[in-house]
Amino acid sequence: xxxRVLMKGNEALAEAAISAGCRHFFGYPITPxxxxxxxxxxxxxxxxxxxxxxxxxxxxxxxVLGASSAGARVMTSSSSPGISLKSEGISYLAGxxxxxxxxxxxxxxxxxxxxxxxxxxxxxxxxxxxHGDFHILVLAPSTVQEMxxxxxxxxxxxxxxxxxxxxxxxxxxxQMMEPVSLPEKAVESLPEKPWATNGHKNQRKHNVIxxxxxxxxxxxxxxxxxxxxxxxxxxxxxxxxxxxTDDADLIIVxxxxxxxxxxxxxxxxxxxxxxxxxxxxxxxxxxxxxYIEKNVNHVNSFLCVExxxxxxxxxxxLAVNGRKPVSxxxxxxxxxxxxxxxxxxxxxxxxxx
Amino acid sequence: MSKSANILLAGFGGQGILFAGKVIAYAGLMDGMEVSxxxxxxxxxxxxxxxxxxxxxxxxxxxxxxxxxxxxVAMNLPSLDKFVDAVVPGGIILVDSSLIDKKVExxxxxxxxxxxxxxxxxxxxxGMANMxxxxxxxxxxxFCSEESLDKGILKSVPPKKEKxxxxxxxxxxxxIES
Numbered sequence: 001x002x003x004r005v006l007m008k009g010n011e012a013l014a015e016a017a018i019s020a021g022c023r024h025f026f027g028y029p030i031t032p033x034x035x036x037x038x039x040x041x042x043x044x045x046x047x048x049x050x051x052x053x054x055x056x057x058x059x060x061x062x063x064v065l066g067a068s069s070a071g072a073r074v075m076t077s078s079s080s081p082g083i084s085l086k087s088e089g090i091s092y093l094a095g096x097x098x099x100x101x102x103x104x105x106x107x108x109x110x111x112x113x114x115x116x117x118x119x120x121x122x123x124x125x126x127x128x129x130x131h132g133d134f135h136i137l138v139l140a141p142s143t144v145q146e147m148x149x150x151x152x153x154x155x156x157x158x159x160x161x162x163x164x165x166x167x168x169x170x171x172x173x174x175q176m177m178e179p180v181s182l183p184e185k186a187v188e189s190l191p192e193k194p195w196a197t198n199g200h201k202n203q204r205k206h207n208v209i210x211x212x213x214x215x216x217x218x219x220x221x222x223x224x225x226x227x228x229x230x231x232x233x234x235x236x237x238x239x240x241x242x243x244x245t246d247d248a249d250l251i252i253v254x255x256x257x258x259x260x261x262x263x264x265x266x267x268x269x270x271x272x273x274x275x276x277x278x279x280x281x282x283x284x285x286x287x288x289x290x291y292i293e294k295n296v297n298h299v300n301s302f303l304c305v306e307x308x309x310x311x312x313x314x315x316x317x318l319a320v321n322g323r324k325p326v327s328x329x330x331x332x333x334x335x336x337x338x339x340x341x342x343x344x345x346x347x348x349x350x351x352x353x
Numbered sequence: 354m355s356k357s358a359n360i361l362l363a364g365f366g367g368q369g370i371l372f373a374g375k376v377i378a379y380a381g382l383m384d385g386m387e388v389s390x391x392x393x394x395x396x397x398x399x400x401x402x403x404x405x406x407x408x409x410x411x412x413x414x415x416x417x418x419x420x421x422x423x424x425x426v427a428m429n430l431p432s433l434d435k436f437v438d439a440v441v442p443g444g445i446i447l448v449d450s451s452l453i454d455k456k457v458e459x460x461x462x463x464x465x466x467x468x469x470x471x472x473x474x475x476x477x478x479x480g481m482a483n484m485x486x487x488x489x490x491x492x493x494x495x496f497c498s499e500e501s502l503d504k505g506i507l508k509s510v511p512p513k514k515e516k517x518x519x520x521x522x523x524x525x526x527x528x529i530e531s
Contacts, residue, residue, distance in 0.1 A: 006379050006390065006508070031395055115395040176417050177375070177390040179382050264415030338420045 004179035009144045009169065010035035010105065012180045014043070016151035017075055017101070021187040023049035024074040026063040028056060028082060031115045032171035033105035036077040057082040061089030061102075068098040069209040071196030073155055077103035079171075080121050081112060083129075090164055091130025095211030097195075097226075099158030101151070102136075102166045105174040108334035116334025117171030117257055122311035125168050126285045133223050135230050137165040137237070138284040140255040144178035150282075152187065157237070159191045161229060168284060170307065172257040172336060233286050240288035241280040244270065245295050248277030250349055253292070253316050254305040255281045257336060262305045265342035274350045284312070292319035301325040303349060305342055308332050357386075357411055358496055359419045362486075363404035363436055364428030364449075369483035372509065373426070374405035376487055376521075377496065380505025381409040384497035389417035402432050409496055424494065426486050428469070430455060445493060447486055465493065472531055473524060481524035488528020 044051035054060035067074040108118040158165040213219035304313035381388040406419035427433035451470035469482035
């Protein structure tokens, strides 16, 4: 690994994308994501890439669609309200079986909301990033190092399955600095994309990228095919980190920023002899249900901690399926919960439900 | 030599609060510690208070937000008022007494008054009260080795501002000795 340097999450992520072979970035500034775009503006011209600040988020995501159609490794980034604007384009990407990396450095909503960190776009990311029957892959880093490590994986997964991938970050991870080792070697060769609509001098049949299917049976068949892919992903691509789950009576489920706060709370609770652990989802879609399944029999209950009014807790409940109690604790509106608040919640539960 | 600490630095935007935090974090990293740096961002910074959480630890850092600091570096009155009660009992408060007249009433913390802004001006490092504070903090809690502190300064000054390395070093030295 290379020397550890201090970098902001947003900047480290942008550098990792360049290392991963991304040469096309289309975006629009919005707090707390702007450093991603600013870093790309500075670096892309130096590596022969394209940085373009579009006139709007709608425009940026459609440029992403165009570049992806031509086979480019392409990304965009934004924060919550901007992702809502991009949602139409994300649905078109999914409907056209196109890969692209979309970064959401979440802030508080709804509407313009606020600019402080939040995790209130969980439903949007995992349920309805746009209209229609579809999923995108959603990855959730919890450290600046993971912001880096997940980028190349995200591009590769997108290419492998020909679908959009989102990295769901938040204002805390984007703005904070932590030591990080950047990839030592840049990716040199990218996967072939025989489906891309690039120039071929009439050497092959024309490729078509399209999401319009007027004939219902044809569209239904296509969706069934696409859902076989989703089923496969659900079975094979789940990722999560377990922390002190082996002997835990209570398991916290938390991702991203709130998993860090929970980890601090767990360490304090352990020091007081309370047996609590954590499952930290790294893939939010596919949801790591296997990790819940593995632990559901030996724990007394689950506690979901989020920076929202409670969204991921639905997925925990679906996975637990009534076998054990699932409770929720969250702060929202741009407030980061404190470890003490989570500790108090742990004690409330550990002291008898 | 290394010591775990949760440090909160706070003042006006423009005083170099975030930079001072970066120097401390980088010095900790050079010392082999786990570190995190979390700034306040957005409109809070413009004309209001800027603050920055720095965690130094021998173990992986959970929440990077310093809610109950071991050390508070206060460089204006609103910041002192806002955070004085959050400091843990037995903690340290560093006050820039050139800018803050008020005395800390708490008796369960160690308060150090240092006229950092005046010292910076008098010693030829105008505008570097932040580095005077870093020096003073270093002499108080020795959060890293002297060598790591110097490396922290070198790493934190961006290449374009290389000419400021020596003055930053100088201001830290004055802070250590004051």
